[in-house]
Every structure is written in structure tokens, then in C-alpha cells.
């Protein structure tokens with residue numbers, strides 16, 4: 001017989017569950033599914049990335065179909081569905097950024113880090129990710145590092161960002 005899957009309260013610490021409960025309480029009774037994005041974010045912040053077990057645990061906790069949780073997690077680039085480095089650099093390559101030189105940004109980062117888009121450096125320090133528009137088109141080309149935006153990028157600025165990352 002297959003082992004039962006662990007429930008969310010076994011996968012996350014109590015403070016993470018309390019944060020998810022806090023988000024659930026913001027919605028009317030029976031609408032707990034509305035907290036799915038917050039729950040995914042909290043789970044990822046604690047674990048580093050979203051395992052299938054975590055997503056299943058969230059689905060069961062919010063009483064929603066597992067496929068609906070996978071759909072949300074795979075739609076938004078801020079969720080990581082595989083292990084990532086200590087830092088995640090998300091480069092926007094959408095229209096405004098592309099017209100303002102995102103190709104050169106990616107090329108410079110790839111050269112400096114020795115990885116391609118979607119890969120993590122061999123020391124597990126940095127994951128380089130390609131993302132769609134992050135809503136900062138006025139500052140194109142731009143990237144996000146660990147939830148912080150950096151705009152109007154130049155090679156010098158990129159080098160400064162890399163130098164400032166904690167090892």
C-alpha cells in the first residue's frame with residue numbers, strides 16, 4: 001500500500017502555517033483557495049523551491065484540486081519548481097527590455113556566471129532565469145535579484161550587482 005502523503009503541517013514550520021492561516025482569514029469562509037498564491041510564496045520562502053509534496057499539501061490544506069495549484073505555480077515565474085541557487089537573477093526579456101538591450105544583459109550575465117538561462121552556477125550560488133515583463137518597462141532593461149528590482153542596466157551596473165551578492 002502506498003504511503004500516505006505528509007500534510008502541510010508536517011512539511012512546514014508552525015510559523016509558516018500561521019502565516020498561511022492569516023492569509024486564509026482575509027477571505028470569506030469557503031474562499032480559502034484565494035490564499036493559494038500567498039501559500040505558495042510562504043512555502044517557497046521556507047523551503048527554497050516548491051516540491052510536488054508541498055504543492056499537494058497546499059492543495060489539500062486549501063481544499064482545492066491539486067492541478068489548480070500546479071497551474072498557478074507553473075504560470076508565474078516567481079515560483080521555482082526545481083531547486084535554485086542561493087540567489088535568483090530573473091532577467092526580463094519581454095518587448096521593452098528586449099528593445100533596450102536585454103540580449104546583451106543575458107550575454108554579459110552568462111559570460112560572467114558561466115551558465116545559460118535556466119541554469120545554476122556550479123557552486124549553487126546563482127540561478128539565472130528568463131522572465132516575462134515584470135512591470136518595470138520604464139526602467140528597461142531590467143532584472144530582479146531576490147525580489148529587488150534593478151533598472152536601466154549597463155554592464156558596469158550588472159558587475160556591481162554581482163559583486164554585492166552575499167556568498
Ligand code: FES
Pocket residue numbers: 092093094095096097098132133134135136137138140142
Ligand atoms: S518588458 Fe521588461 S519590465 Fe516590462
